[in-house]
Amino acid sequence: MRMKMRPPLLLLLSLLCLLCPCIPKPIIEMPGPIAKPHCPDKCGNISIPYPFGIGDVKCAKDDKFLLQCNNGQPLLLGSLPVRHLSIKGTVNVTMKTKRQCFSNGVSEVNFYGGIKLAGSPFTFFHNRNKFVVLGCNITALIDNNREYRRACLSFCRGYPPSAAPGFCTTSLPKQLKTLNITLFSIDPSSDSNHKFCLHAFVAAKSTYSISEINLSKHPVTTQVTLQWVVGEEKCEASGNRSETYACGKNTECQSSTNGPGYRCICKQGFQGNPYLPGGCQDIDECDDPSGYPCDGFCQNTAGDYTCRRSDESEVNSRRHGVAILASAIILSIGFLLLIAGIYWLNALVKKRKIIKLKKKLFKRNGGLLLQQQISSDKGKLEKLKIFSSEELEKATDYYNENRILGKGGQVIVYKGMLPDGSVVAVKKSKKMDKAQIERFANEVVILSQINHRNVVKLLGCCLETEVPLLVYEFVSNGTLSNHIHDQMEESPMKLSDRLRVAKEVAGALSYMHSAADVPIYHRDIKSSNILLDGKYRAKLSDFGISRSVPTEKSHLTTSVRGTFGYLDPEYFQSSQYTEKSDVYSFGVVLVELLTGQKPISGLRSEDMGLAAHFICSAKKNRLFDVLDPQVVMEGEKEELVILANLAMRCLKLSGSKRPTMKEVSWELENLKKLQKHLPVELDHQEDDYYFAESSRSLEPGDELELDMHPRSTE
Numbered sequence: 001m002r003m004k005m006r007p008p009l010l011l012l013l014s015l016l017c018l019l020c021p022c023i024p025k026p027i028i029e030m031p032g033p034i035a036k037p038h039c040p041d042k043c044g045n046i047s048i049p050y051p052f053g054i055g056d057v058k059c060a061k062d063d064k065f066l067l068q069c070n071n072g073q074p075l076l077l078g079s080l081p082v083r084h085l086s087i088k089g090t091v092n093v094t095m096k097t098k099r100q101c102f103s104n105g106v107s108e109v110n111f112y113g114g115i116k117l118a119g120s121p122f123t124f125f126h127n128r129n130k131f132v133v134l135g136c137n138i139t140a141l142i143d144n145n146r147e148y149r150r151a152c153l154s155f156c157r158g159y160p161p162s163a164a165p166g167f168c169t170t171s172l173p174k175q176l177k178t179l180n181i182t183l184f185s186i187d188p189s190s191d192s193n194h195k196f197c198l199h200a201f202v203a204a205k206s207t208y209s210i211s212e213i214n215l216s217k218h219p220v221t222t223q224v225t226l227q228w229v230v231g232e233e234k235c236e237a238s239g240n241r242s243e244t245y246a247c248g249k250n251t252e253c254q255s256s257t258n259g260p261g262y263r264c265i266c267k268q269g270f271q272g273n274p275y276l277p278g279g280c281q282d283i284d285e286c287d288d289p290s291g292y293p294c295d296g297f298c299q300n301t302a303g304d305y306t307c308r309r310s311d312e313s314e315v316n317s318r319r320h321g322v323a324i325l326a327s328a329i330i331l332s333i334g335f336l337l338l339i340a341g342i343y344w345l346n347a348l349v350k351k352r353k354i355i356k357l358k359k360k361l362f363k364r365n366g367g368l369l370l371q372q373q374i375s376s377d378k379g380k381l382e383k384l385k386i387f388s389s390e391e392l393e394k395a396t397d398y399y400n401e402n403r404i405l406g407k408g409g410q411v412i413v414y415k416g417m418l419p420d421g422s423v424v425a426v427k428k429s430k431k432m433d434k435a436q437i438e439r440f441a442n443e444v445v446i447l448s449q450i451n452h453r454n455v456v457k458l459l460g461c462c463l464e465t466e467v468p469l470l471v472y473e474f475v476s477n478g479t480l481s482n483h484i485h486d487q488m489e490e491s492p493m494k495l496s497d498r499l500r501v502a503k504e505v506a507g508a509l510s511y512m513h514s515a516a517d518v519p520i521y522h523r524d525i526k527s528s529n530i531l532l533d534g535k536y537r538a539k540l541s542d543f544g545i546s547r548s549v550p551t552e553k554s555h556l557t558t559s560v561r562g563t564f565g566y567l568d569p570e571y572f573q574s575s576q577y578t579e580k581s582d583v584y585s586f587g588v589v590l591v592e593l594l595t596g597q598k599p600i601s602g603l604r605s606e607d608m609g610l611a612a613h614f615i616c617s618a619k620k621n622r623l624f625d626v627l628d629p630q631v632v633m634e635g636e637k638e639e640l641v642i643l644a645n646l647a648m649r650c651l652k653l654s655g656s657k658r659p660t661m662k663e664v665s666w667e668l669e670n671l672k673k674l675q676k677h678l679p680v681e682l683d684h685q686e687d688d689y690y691f692a693e694s695s696r697s698l699e700p701g702d703e704l705e706l707d708m709h710p711r712s713t714e
Contacts, residue, residue: 032272032281034087035059043069049087051230051246051275061230061246061275064120077122083223087273089263090125091226097201097219098181115179121228121261124179126172128225130205133183135198136166142173143180151564155186172202175259184608229261230275248279250303269303358389358464384448385460385471392416392462392469396426406479408542415474423474424459429467439544440468446543449516454508456531456541475531475539480589484527484596495634497536498593499668504538505530506665509586513579513661518548521577525585526566526599527592547577565599565609570655580655583664587611587650594643596628611651618644638675642667 034049035041039059041048053060054069067075067082074081080093095115117123133140136156152168181200203222230246235253247253247264251274255262266272266280274280285292285305292298294307395416396403405413405425414426429440440461447458462469477483480501483493505525512520523545531539545561555578560571566588568581588599591614599610608616617626623644624632631640646667652658659667667674 033276034273036276040069043067043075046075046082047085048075049085049273049275052085087275089228090128091122091228092204093224093226094221095202095224096221097199099197099199100183101197117177117226120177121230122177122226123228123258124172124176124202125225125227126174126176126258128204128206129172129202130169130208131172131181131200131202132167132169132208133198133200134167135200137186138198139184139186140168140200141182141184142176143178143182153186227256227258229256229259229263231261233260233262235262247274248276250280250282267303361464361466384444384458387460387462387469387471389462389464389469391418392426392471395424399428416471425472425474427470427472431467437467440470442546443470443543444468446520446546446548449518449520449548450512452508452511454504454538454540455512456539472541473539475533475541477532477534477536479528480530480532480538480592481527483532484592485598492596492628492630493536495631498631499671500536501530501532501538502590502593503665503668505540505589506586506661506668508538508540509582509661510665513582516548518550519579520546520548521579522546522582522585523561523577524563524566525582525589526563527589530589565611568655569653578655579660580658583650583658583661584655586661586664587647587658590643590647590650594628594631594640594647595626596630597626614644615648615651618648636675639671642671642674 033041034047035053036050036059039050039056040054043054048054048067048069050059051061051065052067053065054067054075057063057066060066067077069075074094076082077091077093080095083092083094085091131140131142131150131152133152133154135154137154139151139153141151150170150173152170154166154168156166179202183198183200199219201219201222202224203219204225207223208219231244234255236255246262250267250270251264252267253262254265264274266274269283269285270280271283272278272280282300282302284300286294286298286300289298292305294305297308299306299308393399395418396414399414403414403416405415407413410430412428412430414428416424416426418424427440444458444461447455456475457473458470459473460471462471509522509525512522522540522543524542525540529540529542531541533539547558549555555576558575558577560567560575562568562571562585566585568577568584570584571577571581588611591597591610592599595610595614597610597613601610614626617623623641627640646659646664649657649659650664
């Protein structure tokens with residue numbers, strides 16, 4: 001908790017500032033050589049500091065820092081033209097932008113063909129660059145070694161798009177060395193002859209900005225900032241006695257904060273190129289009296305200087321400042337002893353303020369109302385416990401990293417041990433904002449209305465913190481996503497377990513839609529929100545964005561929120577969430593269970609979402625090619641065809657053509673009966689399916705969350 005600084009402490013700091021007029025040394029521009037002896041230090045008007053070099057490899061640290069300089073041609077780093085080199089670890093290069101025109105019939109286009117920095121000391125500087133797409137109805141993904149790390153979506157509701165195109169922009173992931181940009185068309189037009197064009201590129205933030213003026217002026221090239229390091233280890237591992245250590249004399253080593261490697265800087269009082277064997281040279285402070293004042297005789301020393309007064313007494317300027325500081329500390333000791341008693345007396349006041357703050361947070365987070373409901377409610381709330389913050393700190397060993405069960409977009413879940421020996425899961429927010437408070441409070445309200453064996457139980461909460469903490473029953477066997485996608489080849493998940501999970505999740509959703517006192521829409525059905533216990537029994541979790549819907553209403557009109565790969569396309573287009581939107585997400589989970597594939601994966605040759613891939617394969621009579629080999633080996637043909645047809649019905653574009661969760665649950669429960677009475681064939685009737693996944697802004701991490709508003713160019 002944030003506590004206000006005590007007035008006595010402020011007074012002490014003010015006294016120290018008055019008694020310590022320490023003057024920092026100014027930074028002097030780097031003089032002297034920047035390149036190795038007998039090596040060129042310029043290419044045109046661009047300086048070439050070592051460890052970079054041109055011409056002979058002996059002029060560079062190694063061939064990874066060797067540049068190409070041809071008369072009249074741009075300076076090249078590999079195939080990238082160089083604009084500027086900095087000894088502080090950056091390189092500005094020029095990259096061509098990519099322009100592509102294609103028709104609605106094309107589902108994806110790959111840009112760049114892979115700009116690769118792997119094996120080199122260079123990475124894209126994530127803080128100084130941005131990813132930009134100019135165009136309409138496009139999802140653009142940055143592919144780093146076939147792992148999607150960033151994406152953005154430009155969605156124009158009007159069709160055809162107006163003359164001013166849409167755009168989207170997002171940041172780059174850390175440690176990015178391979179740049180592949182893949183574009184998915186989400187053009188809602190049915191006109192396959194319609195062609196449209198777009199631009200996608202990376203640009204340094206300081207060199208390119210989106211505005212109404214330059215939207216129509218598509219750049220041909222952009223400037224991009226790269227980072228570089230020397231070595232492949234941190235400072236602690238490299239050691240200054242190593243033969244490969246890159247820092248020269250009078251230097252210090254600084255480990256990179258963005259992956260392996262390190263950089264070199266000059267020590268205080270020295271200047272020059274820290275990578276040259278001779279290292280940094282001493283600054284002659286006596287040549288700069290304005291920066292290093294001396295009212296007597298100035299004498300330069302290594303890394304410092306001395307000043308002799310007229311009485312020949314020598315005073316070191318830096319030590320003089322330290323002596324003043326020491327005097328101030330000595331004078332302050334008495335003051336500290338004096339206020340020690342005041343602090344001791346203030347301890348009681350501090351404790352009372354903490355208690356008062358906890359009561360304030362408890363009240364703000366709805367604690368009084370919840371206590372009243374618990375005392376008057378004879379249902380589930382009666383069993384809900386309100387924990388203190390101290391109880392949960394002790395239960396989680398003060399939120400020890402070794403207790404982390406999993407991380408989501410905005411939350412961390414810890415394993416906790418209560419005093420009675422029971423094991424629980426404690427859900428804690430990473431952020432302290434109003435949205436998270438509302439999301440946690442919503443989860444308490446929703447779970448208080450649900451009593452189902454396949455929905456995770458909420459045991460209690462803590463309301464004494466900035467964002468409430470939620471305490472759940474501990475489900476020991478991880479998530480369904482872990483078992484499907486991270487399973488060992490020796491022990492893949494059995495078909496019987498997969499079908500039981502599908503039946504139990506469908507039953508829980510059917511209960512929420514049809515049997516609860518007020519219908520509840522989950523809004524974030526996915527395999528990572530389905531927990532499994534030791535017997536592979538399913539527990540549906542994470543109700544942060546769920547909503548209860550009055551029986552007289554058929555839908556919710558909200559900003560679009562959900563998870564990439566599971567999102568109902570009809571909901572994305574209309575912002576109206578219905579019970580059939582949960583059915584679509586369940587259909588994706590059912591396809592995951594049957595195929596063992598992730599909803600979004602760069603491993604599929606078509607680079608399309610799992611739902612579209614499954615439907616296309618089924619309609620081409622290649623159903624058994626896309627199913628998990630374990631499923632094909634254990635399942636009967638009739639059974640698998642019925643399950644595939646059920647999944648395809650759940651994934652129909654029009655929600656009105658999808659079954660209800662009650663119907664889905666009934667069909668899964670009566671699968672054996674259906675085998676005897678239904679023909680063994682896939683549903684090949686022409687129908688509308690959605691063949692493009694869509695999102696506007698994807699954040700890094702295991703869970704790719706959406707929170708977006710459709711953009712109109714009307």
